[in-house]
Amino acid sequence: xxAHDPRPQLHLGLFFAGVGQQLxxxxxxxxxxxxxxxxxxxxxxxxxxxFDAFFLGEGLRVRENRGQVxxxxxxxxxxxxxxxxxxxxxxxxxxxxxxQNTTYNYPADLARRLASLDLLSEGRAGWNxxxxxxxxTGANFRHGGWLAHERRYERAGxxxxxxxxxxxxxxxxxxxxxxxxxxxLSGPAGAVERDTGLVRLRATATVPGSRxxxxxxxxxxxxxxxxxxxxxxxxxxxxxxxxxxxxxxxAADLRDRLARHGRSPDSLRILPGAEVVxxxxxxxxxxxxxxxxxxxxxxxxxxxxxxxxxxxxxxAYDPDGPLPDIDPGEEELDPSRGTIPVERRSGxxxxxxxxxxxxxxxxxxxxxxxxxxxxxxPSFVGTPGAIADGRTTSAAGPWTxxxxxxxxxxxxxxxxxxxxxxxxxxxxxxxPSTRAPRSASTWTCRRCRxxxxxxxxxxxxxxxxxxxxxVGLPRxxxxxxxxxxxxxxxxxxxxxxxAPRGSPRAARGCTRGGAWRTGPRAAPSPRPGRPA
Amino acid sequence: xxxxxxxxxxxxxxxxALEADGAGAHPxxxxxxxxxxxxxxxxxxxxxxxAAAQDAGFDLVTLADAPRPPASGPETVGRxxxxxxxxxxxxxxxxxxxxxxxxxxxxxxxxxxxxxxxxDHASHGRAGWVVGATADEGDLAxxxxxxLPSPALLREAADVIDAAxxxxxxxxxxxxxxxxxxxRFLDRRKVHHIDFEGPSFTVKGPLITPRPPQGxxxxxxxxxxxxxxxxxxxxxxxHDVDAVAARAGAVRAAAVEAAATAAASGGGxxxxxxxxxxxxxxxxxxxxxxxASRFPLPPGSPSWTGGPPGRTPAGCGTSAPRAxxxxx
Numbered sequence: 001x002x003a004h005d006p007r008p009q010l011h012l013g014l015f016f017a018g019v020g021q022q023l024x025x026x027x028x029x030x031x032x033x034x035x036x037x038x039x040x041x042x043x044x045x046x047x048x049x050x051f052d053a054f055f056l057g058e059g060l061r062v063r064e065n066r067g068q069v070x071x072x073x074x075x076x077x078x079x080x081x082x083x084x085x086x087x088x089x090x091x092x093x094x095x096x097x098x099x100q101n102t103t104y105n106y107p108a109d110l111a112r113r114l115a116s117l118d119l120l121s122e123g124r125a126g127w128n129x130x131x132x133x134x135x136x137t138g139a140n141f142r143h144g145g146w147l148a149h150e151r152r153y154e155r156a157g158x159x160x161x162x163x164x165x166x167x168x169x170x171x172x173x174x175x176x177x178x179x180x181x182x183x184x185l186s187g188p189a190g191a192v193e194r195d196t197g198l199v200r201l202r203a204t205a206t207v208p209g210s211r212x213x214x215x216x217x218x219x220x221x222x223x224x225x226x227x228x229x230x231x232x233x234x235x236x237x238x239x240x241x242x243x244x245x246x247x248x249x250x251a252a253d254l255r256d257r258l259a260r261h262g263r264s265p266d267s268l269r270i271l272p273g274a275e276v277v278x279x280x281x282x283x284x285x286x287x288x289x290x291x292x293x294x295x296x297x298x299x300x301x302x303x304x305x306x307x308x309x310x311x312x313x314x315x316a317y318d319p320d321g322p323l324p325d326i327d328p329g330e331e332e333l334d335p336s337r338g339t340i341p342v343e344r345r346s347g348x349x350x351x352x353x354x355x356x357x358x359x360x361x362x363x364x365x366x367x368x369x370x371x372x373x374x375x376x377x378p379s380f381v382g383t384p385g386a387i388a389d390g391r392t393t394s395a396a397g398p399w400t401x402x403x404x405x406x407x408x409x410x411x412x413x414x415x416x417x418x419x420x421x422x423x424x425x426x427x428x429x430x431x432p433s434t435r436a437p438r439s440a441s442t443w444t445c446r447r448c449r450x451x452x453x454x455x456x457x458x459x460x461x462x463x464x465x466x467x468x469x470x471v472g473l474p475r476x477x478x479x480x481x482x483x484x485x486x487x488x489x490x491x492x493x494x495x496x497x498x499a500p501r502g503s504p505r506a507a508r509g510c511t512r513g514g515a516w517r518t519g520p521r522a523a524p525s526p527r528p529g530r531p532a
Numbered sequence: 533x534x535x536x537x538x539x540x541x542x543x544x545x546x547x548x549a550l551e552a553d554g555a556g557a558h559p560x561x562x563x564x565x566x567x568x569x570x571x572x573x574x575x576x577x578x579x580x581x582x583a584a585a586q587d588a589g590f591d592l593v594t595l596a597d598a599p600r601p602p603a604s605g606p607e608t609v610g611r612x613x614x615x616x617x618x619x620x621x622x623x624x625x626x627x628x629x630x631x632x633x634x635x636x637x638x639x640x641x642x643x644x645x646x647x648x649x650x651x652d653h654a655s656h657g658r659a660g661w662v663v664g665a666t667a668d669e670g671d672l673a674x675x676x677x678x679x680l681p682s683p684a685l686l687r688e689a690a691d692v693i694d695a696a697x698x699x700x701x702x703x704x705x706x707x708x709x710x711x712x713x714x715x716r717f718l719d720r721r722k723v724h725h726i727d728f729e730g731p732s733f734t735v736k737g738p739l740i741t742p743r744p745p746q747g748x749x750x751x752x753x754x755x756x757x758x759x760x761x762x763x764x765x766x767x768x769x770x771h772d773v774d775a776v777a778a779r780a781g782a783v784r785a786a787a788v789e790a791a792a793t794a795a796a797s798g799g800g801x802x803x804x805x806x807x808x809x810x811x812x813x814x815x816x817x818x819x820x821x822x823x824a825s826r827f828p829l830p831p832g833s834p835s836w837t838g839g840p841p842g843r844t845p846a847g848c849g850t851s852a853p854r855a856x857x858x859x860x
Contacts, residue, residue: 072717089621090623108674116613202674
């Protein structure tokens with residue numbers, strides 16, 4: 001990645017959003033998106049493929065469109081920390097990253113659940129820190145939409161500081177692994193207290209730190225507040241800036257901010273998101289990419305996309321016809337369809353005018369337009385070999401996923417660290433100080449100066465702190481048929497859930513000998529609020 | 533809800549649950565466990581204990597929990613959050629029920645319902661919930677809450693159970709249709725808001741997790757919370773067989789009376805379909821020699837009268853009658 005590092009290391013994670021437009025469910029072979037077996041298989045395949053992280057999204061309200069549950073996209077997903085705790089038991093090396101919200105959680109409660117995942121996974125937990133500002137999501141929580149938009153990152157900063165202080169208050173127990181039961185227990189240093197108006201708690205850590213000290217902190221927000229939070233606290237940013245020029249500017253901006261906070265430019269890893277479409281031939285990959293995009297933006301979804309902007313029912317319009325001729329409502333975008341990119345949160349009418357002009361000029365239908373402007377364009381399309389060698393063309397610009405010395409990331413970091421030094425396992429390393437480049441031949445640890453052959457299948461991979469800024473996070477949302485996972489691992493069969501499909505669920509947990517019998521599924525009870 | 537509800541004779545099979553938190557109920561249990569201190573929070577220990585309980589034929593493990601670490605005399609013992617522990621063993625077991633203690637007062641009801649529904653998915657329908665309702669001032673302070681008077685606590689416990697049960701019903705069984713012809717993944721008429729409103733919180737719904745495999749999870753609640761009509765299992769304690777039997781009888785009688793009252797008023801169905809099961813909470817010492825003198829307390833420990841570790845019941849306080857497992 002840099003001139004003095006002949007063996008740069010590519011780190012890969014996989015982001016499974018769980019819901020939304022990018023997941024393709026129409027293929028009858030697509031596995032259940034909620035069955036635990038699907039998650040287990042993805043995580044285990046990723047682990048075999050030497051991915052560093054499996055990353056779950058989160059949204060705290062089921063998406064709606066004009067006041068009704070949105071029915072076109074995959075909806076419904078498990079609690080991320082619960083799901084990753086289950087996966088911790090059936091994986092051994094991969095990082096497990098949970099997206100969790102600072103607006104609608106309590107700092108001590110969330111810090112404790114994340115620390116628990118970190119210990120259960122023996123130091124493989126990560127937290128993707130997100131905020132929510134809208135009262136629509138808040139309607140599911142005790143305080144409702146209590147936090148002003150401009151203060152959400154202020155709260156997040158205080159929240160993360162409290163969490164870090166709790167984690168730091170009880171150092172890892174590793175040093176005492178061999179001590180006998182007669183010895184004294186360590187314990188938390190003391191209570192952590194805050195009462196600021198935005199964060200209020202007095203709490204004591206309930207668990208010691210893991211072998212990695214504390215969970216790895218991810219941040220993905222692109223607003224000014226999000227970037228500041230990243231520069232102050234994050235170990236990794238998951239960047240949506242995938243266009244090359246934007247990504248270069250973004251990286252430069254983050255490094256300026258790091259310097260202002262007294263942090264080294266290398267202390268924050270930038271992981272640009274990328275969608276990857278793989279096939280055995282270039283032509284097949286192009287065809288697959290068209291299929292993926294066509295499924296993501298089918299007719300009903302194209303109309304629903306415009307409805308979010310028009311704020312009105314457009315179901316009478318033909319997705320293959322011209323743009324609606326009626327004027328859009330003037331209200332701002334409804335947040336209930338999910339996250340709206342920052343640049344689209346205001347100026348809706350100007351944006352629609354621009355779209356009308358573009359469509360008129362190029363003769364676009366509704367669907368043509370939405371195919372162009374809706375998020376989710378693949379960054380890499382091609383054969384695995386071509387992508388690995390950097391031989392594909394990419395709409396995103398001159399990126400490359402190569403592990404050669406070419407730059408994979410704008411403004412590459414100056415160090416070449418990669419995986420954990422196996423000798424540092426018991427240490428509380430949360431900083432980028434003890435790693436050795438992992439390569440196909442040998443590694444050398446910068447701290448302890450030992451070297452050896454890498455054990456690629458061994459337990460030395462998970463340190464996400466160690467990731468240099470060269471990571472593509474392909475989204476699983478390409479559908480499992482086209483998932484990069486199966487190719488990276490060499491497994492040719494599609495990911496498929498083993499869960500019985502369509503079997504009567506009442507039987508589960510009830511028919512096995514000695515099972516804790518909870519009885520058949522209750523019939524759906526009367527809706528609350530409705531007289532019985 | 534379960535088959536025993538419709539029987540006219542009591543179930544004959546003995547149901548056994550194991551409280552698997554930590555090394556045992558005794559404050560010095562971890563020192564007798566033969567394991568190093570770090571093992572208290574190690575996943576391998578949890579795995580072994582729950583696997584042993586399953587192999588021994590237990591129906592259920594419960595996992596005690598509280599927002600603050602349990603004290604072992606002057607020492608603080610580590611404890612992982614119970615929901616994550618239950619999830620961790622969900623893929624390592626296949627028969628035993630998994631019932632973590634989740635607190636109604638120090639969590640968001642929406643997160644609580646989501647966590648438990650997710651546990652039920654991960655375990656293919658083996659999830660339960662031990663309703664925790666800590667009113668301990670220090671526990672409440674972990675989430676910045678002020679002390680809670682007893683009536684408000686009992687109301688909140690009932691409300692969180694109601695909200696969780698309503699959320700578990702927000703997705704009908706056949707809400708996911710995957711109808712490629714019309715492009716509809718969901719039948720949106722089968723995914724519902726709940727618009728729950730109580731004095732201390734509101735929840736809009738629906739749950740972000742599809743309907744759990746069991747539909748409704750098994751809810752276990754301590755007798756002191758007075759939520760027998762909402763629970764599947766009521767946990768009663770007592771120092772001897774007579775005391776336990778008396779409390780169990782009282783729970784059943786109250787449940788029957790509540791059902792009769794509801795029927796007389798023409799009211800709607802109760803959250804459960806019949807009187808709850810009653811579990812007696814017993815501390816068991818398995819040893820060749822009788823007597824707690826075999827297990828001296830660590831220096832500086834408060835006296836120990838038995839009981840699940842970390843449980844702080846509603847009635848726990850200097851003026852209230854002391855529950856046998858109350859350590860305050």
